[in-house]
Amino acid sequence: MLKLYDYWRSSAAYRVRIGLNLKGLAYESVPVNIAPGKDEQFGASFRAKNAQMRVPALETEHGVLAQSLAILDWLNTTYPEPPFLPADPWAAAQARAFALAIAADIHPLNNLSVLTRLKLEFSVEDDHVNEWYRHWIRLGFAALEAQAAARPETAYAFGGAPSIADICLVPQMANARRYDTDLSPFPRLVAWDERARGHPAFAKAAPENQKDAVR
Incomplete structure (x- = not known):
């Protein structure tokens, strides 16, 4: 196993x-x-x-x-x-690019190890660390929302089924909510996130449903 x-x-x-x-x-x-x-x-x-x-x-x-x-x-x-990718090669490349924008651009700047170092090594106050987090979320999500608005509306980020894009989006949206980020400027991302979180595979994976979750 x-x-x-x-x-x-x-x-x-x-x-x-x-x-x-x-x-x-x-x-x-x-x-x-x-x-x-x-x-x-x-x-x-x-x-x-x-x-x-x-x-x-x-x-x-x-x-x-x-x-x-x-x-x-x-x-x-x-x-x-x-499959985690659309069948069309161009759509598959776009889905990968969407996922990488989150995993390679937004997430590394807001990783727990980075936030901890800001606090412990550079004495950055919690409010400023939280605003650091929100800044990079807003910047990254604004680009993804603009790209999304240029495409036809779909149930999920790249079609009628979840893809690598949704797999990366949902956890980042969860973090954005945790840090009280205003998500109203990103209606397309919010809609995809809400739909995906209703999918059993996503719901089962949610942080609060894990055995080590702190409740």
Whole structure:
């Protein structure tokens, strides 16, 4: 069975949970508490699994794979149905670009390790850290909303079924709400997020439904 090293609030791990659920794959969730002060990702046992010391990491029969987009790519190649990408090559490239705008542009600037360093190493106050977070969300979402507005309306980001774009969007939207970001300027993104969160695979993957969730 696949084994996912996971943290309930990690948006990168959230992506992989969605992907696994969409593919209908059984997996064992192994919580790794990456919260400041817990820092289980730096422990010897996890470091032996993933030298990058980050979640998610997926243990397979071939070994351990890190990085959420690499994991999703492997899942999509190994288990082709249902696909994470549109059939049309141009639409598939656009969906990848959408996902990368979140995973490579927005998310790294707002990663927990970055926010923690701002607070602990540079004494940035919580209010300013939160505004830092919202700034990068607004900037990234504005670009995605503008691109979305130029395309015909669809149920999901790139058609009638969830794609890699929705897999990346929903966790980032959850973080945006957590940091009280005004999402009213992004109606298309909000509509896609609401529809996707109603999908069973997305609902099952939600942070509050994980066994290590703090309630």
